[in-house]
Amino acid sequence: MKKILLVFSVLITTVSLTGQKADTIPGPWKFQGMTSYTYSQVSLVNWAQGGDNNSAFNGIALLNLYYTKNKSSWTNTLDMGYGTQKVDGRASGKTDDHFDFLSKYGYKTGKNWYISVLLDIRSQFTEGYKVTSDTSRTLISDFMSPGYLQLALGMEYKPNDKFYFMLSPIGVRETFVLNDSLSAHGAFGVDPGKKIRTEMGASARISITHDLMKNVTLTTSMDLFSNLLDKPQNVDVNWRALIDMKINKFLSANFSLAMVYDDNIKSVDNEGVVHGPKIQLKELIGVGFSFKFISTQRNPNLRKKEI
Numbered sequence: 001m002k003k004i005l006l007v008f009s010v011l012i013t014t015v016s017l018t019g020q021k022a023d024t025i026p027g028p029w030k031f032q033g034m035t036s037y038t039y040s041q042v043s044l045v046n047w048a049q050g051g052d053n054n055s056a057f058n059g060i061a062l063l064n065l066y067y068t069k070n071k072s073s074w075t076n077t078l079d080m081g082y083g084t085q086k087v088d089g090r091a092s093g094k095t096d097d098h099f100d101f102l103s104k105y106g107y108k109t110g111k112n113w114y115i116s117v118l119l120d121i122r123s124q125f126t127e128g129y130k131v132t133s134d135t136s137r138t139l140i141s142d143f144m145s146p147g148y149l150q151l152a153l154g155m156e157y158k159p160n161d162k163f164y165f166m167l168s169p170i171g172v173r174e175t176f177v178l179n180d181s182l183s184a185h186g187a188f189g190v191d192p193g194k195k196i197r198t199e200m201g202a203s204a205r206i207s208i209t210h211d212l213m214k215n216v217t218l219t220t221s222m223d224l225f226s227n228l229l230d231k232p233q234n235v236d237v238n239w240r241a242l243i244d245m246k247i248n249k250f251l252s253a254n255f256s257l258a259m260v261y262d263d264n265i266k267s268v269d270n271e272g273v274v275h276g277p278k279i280q281l282k283e284l285i286g287v288g289f290s291f292k293f294i295s296t297q298r299n300p301n302l303r304k305k306e307i
Contacts, residue, residue: 030161033063034244036254038288058083058096058286060254062219062242066161071108073158077101079240081256082125083284091137096284097124104166106156116156116166118205120223123147123176130268140268145179146188150225152203162209173199173225175264189264197264199227215246234263244290252290258282 041055060081067074079102083095100122106114128141154168175197177183177190186192207221220241226232238260245253260280267278 028067028069030066030068031064033061034290035059035061036244036252036286036288036290038286052088054085054087056083056085056095058284060096060242060256060286073106073108073114075102075104075106075161075164077103081284093131094126094128096282097126097128099123099125104156106158112157112159114156114158116154118150118152118154118166118168118171120150120152121148138268139179139181140187142179142182145177145182146265147176147178149174149176150203152205154203163207165206166204168203171201171203171225173201173203173227175199187266188262199225200229201225201227201232212243217244217246218242219244231263236263237261246290250289251287253287254285254290256282256284 037057037059039055039057042051043053044051058081061078062080063078065076077100079098079100081096081098083097084092085095086092100120102118102120104116104118106116108114123144123146124141125143127139127143129137130140131137150171150173152166152168152171154166154171156164156166158164175188175190177188177195177197182188183190183195184193186194188197190197203226204224205221208218210218212218218241220239222237222239225236227234227236239258241257243255245255247253258281261277263277265277265280267275269275
């Protein structure tokens with residue numbers, strides 16, 4: 001899996017480098033995004049102050065493909081991240097692991113208003129472990145364990161490509177636990193031995209992309225979901241924020257923050273004891289190589305003037 005991720009990272013970087021020129025996508029399409037890769041290493045030899053040798057890698061990619069024509073608006077977003085850390089004497093562990101594919105089609109019914117349908121697929125790439133106080137590891141997640149598929153239909157307010165708010169009074173969310181071991185324990189809300197949990201409910205989503213200042217961009221989104229058939233008052237929350245700070249053409253710093261609350265996800269302490277659901281937080285700070293790219297349709301009027 002790590003080799004696959006490495007090859008995938010190289011492909012994304014190649015797309016980034018070749019996407020610097022505009023006018024590469026004709027017609028109503030628009031393609032843009034960013035990738036960032038950070039690597040750190042500490043090596044100690046006879047260091048009197050102590051410490052551990054360690055190395056860490058983290059990569060993120062945020063890709064957007066838009067289609068706008070007449071009354072149709074189609075947005076596709078792929079958000080991926082993967083990071084590892086290796087400390088002397090310990091097994092390597094993940095610092096980040098996620099992918100989120102969202103596809104949203106809207107049909108315009110009024111000024112900035114659309115009837116929209118949304119498809120959202122989320123999971124992770126590799127296995128995840130909980131390290132207990134005795135340094136033993138317990139498997140707690142895997143590819144499509146959990147995995148989420150959500151379909152929603154509702155009204156959307158979208159004044160531009162940098163902001164939208166969608167409210168869906170009805171939708172369906174499927175939770176997948178394809179790992180046999182996790183499924184047998186009834187992880188992530190599925191019944192023990194089952195691999196799919198179906199929920200019917202209402203949802204809301206807000207997405208914002210904003211230039212805080214020159215070369216500093218904030219991208220954030222929040223999803224809310226209420227299972228109308230089982231404890232509708234316990235609203236699931238998934239919020240992500242990324243601040244990308246461009247230093248020069250190839251160097252950048254980024255800060256990401258994620259908060260998740262899911263009433264069906266139990267918490268596990270350092271002793272391996274299972275408790276009730278809790279708020280989950282993840283923070284990442286990195287400085288490294290970054291690529292931004294954008295492709296828009298060619299302006300025919302400008303072409304005529306040039307001729």
